[in-house]
Amino acid sequence: MKVKITVNGMLYNKHIPNDMMLLEFLRKYGYVSVKRGCDTSNCGLCTVWVEGKPVLSCSYPAARADGKNVTTLEGVKDEAASFGRYMTAQGVEQCGYCSPGFIMAALAMRRELTNPTEEEVAHYLAGNLCRCSGYAGQTRALRAWLHDKPWEKEGQV
């Protein structure tokens, strides 16, 4: 079928297979930050935003994204890099494979929740799994990031 999907502000007017998932569509057009993880709707690695809301692109039909705005990590790279510095400072990453999905979920949380408590942060990000770490580094990085609010100084949305 023919779809019009806007990814990070760029319109794609394409014919796609009817059973294509958004993950496959995005990777096909070069958005390789979007990772295939469990492929069974469990791990959160493939998180992207559709109309600003985080969704699992491995289970979101590309056809359903017709006419919608999709945001990947590439579309918020400055803010992602800023948050990434907090992650680096806390030694969060080991293999780093889960980071794009984790960052997309964290940035969505920042937009959705006002001054979240640590419990709310943990609850919001519970669906983003990391097989290497024990989440302690992520928690420290998030705490510092939410405290510093670098997006206010950097003029991000």
Next chain:
Amino acid sequence: MYTIKSYVFPESLEEADELLHRDCRNNAVLGGCCWLKLGRRRIRWAIDLTRLGLDQIEVKDGFLELGACITLRQLETHPAVTARFDGLLGESVSHIVGVPFRNCATVGGSVFSRFGFSDLTCALLALDASVVLYRGGEVPLAEFMASPIAFDDILLKVRIKDDGRRAAYQSVRRSATDFPTLAVAVSCLDGRWKVSVGARPGRAVQAEEAARCLNDGRGPEAAGVAAGAELTFGTDLRAGADYRKKLAAVLVRRAAQTCIERENKG
């Protein structure tokens, strides 16, 4: 491996129904699609309802109405839902995988599929909800849950009487975002109780003897024992039948106690 030959956004419910009935066995109405990939269906026409305005949460004529395309995340965050029934519906879905998942999964997909592991159907049963089907009209959820899945109708919405009943939810999970090992929901209105137990691991059902115990004033402890005795439980990789039976007694007791405490607080 699933396949879809044609993907269509019908412009009306009539069109969706007509498409479905061209071949009910091979055409399918899509829900949130979270488990679509785990199946092996070869779908001829995939019917996507997301452009039919079924994503509305409404309070009208004394009922809370949840459109089939409402996401589980909306249940968690929409004030009309969180402010009712002690936040039962939002609480019941809040441990399901993660926010990105709950932004995909829908009320219609969860209820129509009658998944045994569904937290939502367990909570809705305790609220004495009903479902509205395109062809079948309004059907009590308990009756709908007991019927075999027929792929020849379309679930339009879930209706819950906005009667201000108190409610509580309990579940046990092996890990935070896993399916429940057992789920229990309880509600009370003017001394009349509803108790439901899900993830037995079979479909959620109402525990009528447990509700009778509470109606008769025999207390949460007796209700828990009754729920464990009256229902059947099964074994799967999460727990054995005996463990679930004991768990049911504990969770029903806790949920009923919570409900009573909430009632007493006003």
